[in-house]
Amino acid sequence: MTTQGLHSHSLYKPILRPLNSHRNGDENNMLDFLQRLGKALMLPIAVLPAAGILIGIGLLMQEYSIAGGAFVQDAGLGITGNLAIIFAAGVAVGFAKDSHGAAAIAGVIGYFILSQGLIAIGGEDIDMGVLGGLLSGVTAGLLYNRFNNIQLPEFLAFFGGRRFVPIATAGLMLLVTIILGFVWPPIQGLVEAGGQSIVDAGAAGAGIFGFINRLLIPFGLHHVINTLVWFQFGEYNGVTGDLNRFLEGDPEAGIFMGGFYVIMMFGIPGAALAIGLAAKKERRKATLFAMSSLAFTSFFTGITEPVEFSFMFLAPLLYLIHAILTGSALYLATLFDVHHGFGFSAGVIDFVLQSAQGRGELTLLIMGVVYFFVYLGLFYFAIRFFDLKTPGREDEDEELAVAGSPGHVDTNPSGSSKFDQQSLQFIEDLGGGSNIRTLDHCATRLRLTVENMDQINEAALKSHGARGVMKVSKTNLQVIVGTQVEFVYNAMKDLLKNKSTNADQSNESSTRNETAEQTADPNDIAAVAAPLSGKLIPLADVNDDMFSTGMMGDGFAIEPSDGTVCSPVYARVEMIADTTHAIGLKTKAGTELLLHIGIDTVALKGDGFTALVEVGDTVHPGQALINFDLERVKKQASVVTPLIFTNLPEGWAVEHMATGDVTAGQTGIIRAKADTGSH
Incomplete structure (x- = not known):
């Protein structure tokens, strides 16, 4: 036949069922869904640096009476003023199995139906804000995965495939809007009251948020709570969320961001230095070199995960100390009346760009110097006193090879790019191509679902450049790579797609195949x-x-x-x-x-x-x-x-x-x- x-x-x-590359056998599990949501949020959040840079430059231009400053600032505010639509499109693309633009269009259409429908039913004051964009994006992305390959009868064939997705999204969001038109108004009141209570809690609220934010990092769920606090809670001039309000010029905003500068520019570099100094004597130089580069990444860009994952699982006590110190930094910064924010993360770039908008920069710098030595002293003492196996102190057969160390594997041999070679090694360490179900990435980590977790060689992954390995469930795995994760992901994707290698196959099986x-x-x-x-x-x-x-x-x-x-x-x-x-x-x-x-x-x-x-x-x-x-x-x-x-x-x-x-x-x-x- x-x-x-x-x-x-x-x-x-x-009617061929499409692949949902983000699905797995545990997708009904709330943790898995939230992780997918966290990954999808990365795309719209990645837009914020553009807004922050434009607003920051515009404010600096106005401060020094340079013409055009207001125009540049308004251009950035044009981004923050439409975040709900950006989230609708970005989250839809993030959920779509192949990140296709049709999902984005469907997400935007869904949001227009939702926002206008809620106004028609409940009045001008009804607005879901970024949550509405998020809901529309998730709906559109899931519908895209289900219907992007649908084949309709011939007389409707033009509307089949990806063209059907916006239609399906419009239909479903219409029903959702009718329901939410009656359900959302009381919920909106509770969200606004709850969000305002957190804002009104001042230093205590900021401190609790900082503590929880760090605790969620290992699971990749911090983006979820960040979305609520930075984009939803509190209101000023029609915009919501601490980050939006800060960029809009709210003098009371910035309490959920300012303290992070203390940690990312100073605390994390202090921790990195302590780890290097506490390394075994024969490995101290190589470990200091490796940790210094990660510390600079944190200071300059505000990306802390490469350092955090170097001790998160090797020394959970240190991570608990880190979470407590983060909460304390946000608490004290708010107590000292610091109001400072960022467009992307709390690195020196945003610190300079947002200085015209924020206040308390000198306080942050003084706090930063203090926290640098607090991190350095606490981490060094804890590592030595409890003999924690941080980088440079592992047992010989578990050493994390770093550049320049005896166990380091050359990832840039002649004739092969660094990322091609590292990706080839990663595929082998992950149990081979046949053990990898799905592959994705976010800002610093690879996100995978695998067939058999027992085939994962954690020690080999670390020796080939992984900063850490997180086993989220029986099939979900995260490999922390660092800021160059996208290049590793692309190389791995090409290798798996082209089958240029079958790292898991022996010579015998290759012959058989x-x-x-x-x-x-x-x-x-x-x-x-x-x-x-x-x-x-x-x-x-x-x-x-x-x-x-x-x-x-x-x-x-x-x-x-x-x-x-x-x-x-x-x-x-x-x-x-x-x-x-x-x-x-x-x-x-x-x-x-x-x-x-x-x-x-x-x-x-x-x-x-x-x-x-x-x-x-x-x-x-x-x-x-x-x-x-x-x-x-x-x-x-x-x-x-x-x-x-x-x-x-x-x-x-x-x-x-x-x-x-x-x-x-x-x-x-x-x-x-x-x-x-x-x-």
Whole structure:
């Protein structure tokens, strides 16, 4: 049976379910969702430096009576005045599986419907602000992942695919707006009252926020609380949030930002120096060199994560001290009437640019010098007294190799860029390409979902340049790289996409996989690998006439012992059922294969199934294609999974060469023979 025939079958309607590259088996878990949200927030937040720079320059120009200062300032305020729309577009792109602009358009349309609809229902005073943009963006991004590849009947075909996403978003947001029109007004009152109470709490509120902000860093969730405090709480001249109000000129704003300058420009460099000085004598010079570069990054840009992750897990006590000191810095800065802010982060760039708007710069500098020595003394004492295994003090087999140290691995060999080589090493350290389900990044870290967390080699990742490794759940992993993470991400993405390397494959498996490309010749079907681990079953024993009688083609079946379906061959993904329970593949030589997960699983409508690839992708043996919740599906249907060769030559059949249990990736389990006998 050809692929076209598959599409005509009732089980394979030509509405192909798209890949949601951010989804995983735990996506219903609130932590996973919040992490996705935190990552999506990075794009609109990345716009803020432009606003901060323009406003800062404009104010400095006006202070020194330079013409055009007001114009430059207003240009920056034009950005902050439309943050809700920016969040709607940016969050939608962040949630969309391929960051496509169609999601952004849908997010903006959703926000227009929501904002205008709320006014029509509840009056001019009803406004969700940045939260409305965030809600519209999340909705549009999720709908994009679900419908960007939808195929409509021919007379509506023009509106199919990505063009359908804004339509779907408009329809859903209309319903959401009607509901929120009656539900949101009392909620808005509570949000405004709660936010104002935090603002009115003054030094205490600022201190608590600083403490919680640092505690959420390990999970990547600090962006969520930052969004509320910096963009939603408090109001001045029609804008909300501490950051917005500060840039707008609110003299009372800046209490949730000013204290961070003390930590990022002075405290973190003090901690970095303490770590270097406390290193073992033979490693002190190399560790000081490495930590100094990270300290300068924090001082100059306000990005602290590379330093924080160097001790966060090795010495949790130090991180608790760091969180307490951060809270105390914000508390004291507010107590000393400091009102200072930033457009991106509390580094020296923003400190200078926002000096015309803020007040208390001298206080911050004096506090900074004090905190530098407080961090230096506390960290050095704690490291030495408790013998904490910070960088430069690890046991020999766990040492974090830094540039210039004996264990350092050269990441820039001749003929290879630094990031290509480091990415190749990272892929190997992560268990190989087949162990990586999804790959993404934020400002300083790689965000991944993996097949098997046990295959992650943390020590090797650190020796190849990772600042830290965070295992968020059984499948979610974060690798802290630093400010150059985007270059590492791009190189890894290219390597995984192009399959220029298969870091997890031994020479033996590489040879085996090379023969798997030639499955168009029935004699080479022996090279086909088992797509799942479990019990091998003859097709004739499958409890479904469509498969057992060979109606769709010959093949075999597996009763799986886990929920990961892998590619049995080198192939192109030709079809993914709209319910994700089946996938069609086609090899380079023309052989067509169908993997049908379970029997009667179409009735589950995709519940419990997650696609890890999309139509058009090129896949290799052992690469994960679909994850499904084995126990959940087993309760509702048979999980026996047939693999069908839909276009075997006339007169050829599949013969089993193995019985009993097989392992995913195992070859030699079947062969084809010129025999029209039974299965």
